[in-house]
Amino acid sequence: MPELPxxxxxxxxxxxxxxxxxxxxxxxxxxxxxxxxxxxAEEFAARLKxxxxxxxxxxxxYLWLPLGGGEALLAHLGMSGQMLVVPADSPVERHLRVRxxxxxxxxxxxxVDQRTFGHVMxxxxxxxxxxxxxxxxxxxxxxxxxxxxxxxxxxxxxTEVKRALLDQSLISGVGNIYADEAxxxxxxHWARATDTLTRPKIGELLAGVREVMSSALExxxxxxxxxxxxxxxxxxxxxxxxxxxxxxxxxxxxCGTPIRRDAFMNRSSYSCPTCxxxxx
DNA sequence: CTATTCTCCTGAGAGC
DNA sequence: TGCTCTCAGGAGAATA
Numbered sequence: 536m537p538e539l540p541x542x543x544x545x546x547x548x549x550x551x552x553x554x555x556x557x558x559x560x561x562x563x564x565x566x567x568x569x570x571x572x573x574x575x576a577e578e579f580a581a582r583l584k585x586x587x588x589x590x591x592x593x594x595x596x597y598l599w600l601p602l603g604g605g606e607a608l609l610a611h612l613g614m615s616g617q618m619l620v621v622p623a624d625s626p627v628e629r630h631l632r633v634r635x636x637x638x639x640x641x642x643x644x645x646x647v648d649q650r651t652f653g654h655v656m657x658x659x660x661x662x663x664x665x666x667x668x669x670x671x672x673x674x675x676x677x678x679x680x681x682x683x684x685x686x687x688x689x690x691x692x693x694t695e696v697k698r699a700l701l702d703q704s705l706i707s708g709v710g711n712i713y714a715d716e717a718x719x720x721x722x723x724h725w726a727r728a729t730d731t732l733t734r735p736k737i738g739e740l741l742a743g744v745r746e747v748m749s750s751a752l753e754x755x756x757x758x759x760x761x762x763x764x765x766x767x768x769x770x771x772x773x774x775x776x777x778x779x780x781x782x783x784x785x786x787x788x789x790c791g792t793p794i795r796r797d798a799f800m801n802r803s804s805y806s807c808p809t810c811x812x813x814x815x
Numbered sequence: 816c817t818a819t820t821c822t823c824c825t826g827a828g829a830g831c
Numbered sequence: 832t833g834c835t836c837t838c839a840g841g842a843g844a845a846t847a
Contacts, residue, residue: 537841567824571843596841614840615825630825650824652841694818703842711840801820802840 537612538596539674539708540751545618546598549591549644552620553600557587557638568632568646571667572656582657583608583635592663595674595707599658599665606657609665613652619645674708675744686737689729696732696740697725697804709744712780713751715805717743719779724811725797725804731814750776779805 537545561583563569563576572579586602593599598618599607610618619628620642633646633655646655658665673679685706689699699705700714709717718725720743721736732740754776778788783796787807797804 611841613824613842648824649826650839652824692818698818701841800840802838 537614537616538710538713538748539676540713540748542593542596542598542612542708543752545612546591546593548620549598549600549618552642553588553644554590555588556641558583558585559636559638560584562634562636563632564634565632565651567651568648568654569656571654579655579657582606594664594668594677595671595703596710597665597668597671597707601660602657605660607660607665608655609658609667610646610655611653613648613650613654615650616646616648616653619643619647621645671703671707672705675706675741676708676748680706682738682741685741686734689737690732692729694729695725696723696727696729697799699729700740700744701800706744708748711802711804712777713744713747715780716747716778718811719743719805719807720746722810724813725799725806727814779807781805 561580563580566576569576569579574582583602586604586606588608589601589603591598591600592607597609597611599609601607610616612618615630623636623640623643625643628645628647630647630649631645632648632651632653635644637643646653656667658667660666661669664671672685673681688705689696692699692705697714697718700709700717701711715725717740721739723732723736723740779794782794782805784793786792787794787810790807790809792807792809794805795808797806
């Protein structure tokens with residue numbers, strides 16, 4: 536559920552509330568949350584103790600907190616992960632997985648994750664980016680993202696355009712929801728073969744990705760309040776602004792045709808049968 | 816090498 | 832009411 540805009544909302548919250556603070560201790564309440572930290576939960580906690588958070592960074596759906604010494608606390612929210620900034624004496628959340636306390640006695644940073652697809656780890660930085668995510672492409676809001684390189688790589692692939700959008704090594708930050716929204720904006724069917732896309736159409740697709748994510752980010756900002764870093768996918772934006780995703784049988788806002796749901800990669804794909812013509 | 820499928824997980828909601 | 836089934840889906844691992 537959390538895609539680039541939601542993760543960016545979290546990053547901003549962390550930048551505001553966690554930057555410059557020294558970690559007093561870390562507690563791992565569920566080992567699965569640190570499964571990608573190869574040295575284990577105890578080492579994870581020990582590695583964090585006494586470290587100071589320098590800033591909050593993000594690429595695509597990953598976010599990380601540089602800790603100095605060439606290392607960072609790297610996090611992926613998965614499906615249901617939340618980073619909450621809550622008073623240290625707040626009751627333990629039902630799905631609390633990792634808890635960080637700080638030497639200033641201020642609010643905790645808590646990683647809460649119902650479905651445990653998310654994870655956190657301490658990882659070395661290689662340049663600006665944590666080593667474990669070096670294979671991830673820049674996201675479309677980074678200056679490092681090159682539209683021409685994306686277009687070239689996209690047309691070289693032999694797959695469907697939606698699969699390509701979800702391929703984080705090609706473009707990062709796009710998940711199932713914003714993929715459907717971007718395709719609707721670009722009037723592209725999800726199954727369109729990437730090697731048949733024209734350069735102008737790829738331009739429309741990238742514009743669609745950027746527009747929908749920018750718009751979502753503007754509205755995502757509203758779900759953040761002072762002591763609470765919210766990753767609440769269903770708030771505000773989803774009710775009002777989605778044009779395709781989750782709108783099965785509802786009229787397309789451009790042409791009135793009922794939106795169609797197709798099975799796609801063991802999940803769903805929503806599109807307008809009229810605006811987004813199925814390829815032969 | 817590339818492209819695709821499998822797997823992990825919990826809770827909400829539907830259907831009987 | 833309480834059970835079973837389906838669905839939600841990111842991304843690394845496994846497979847074709």
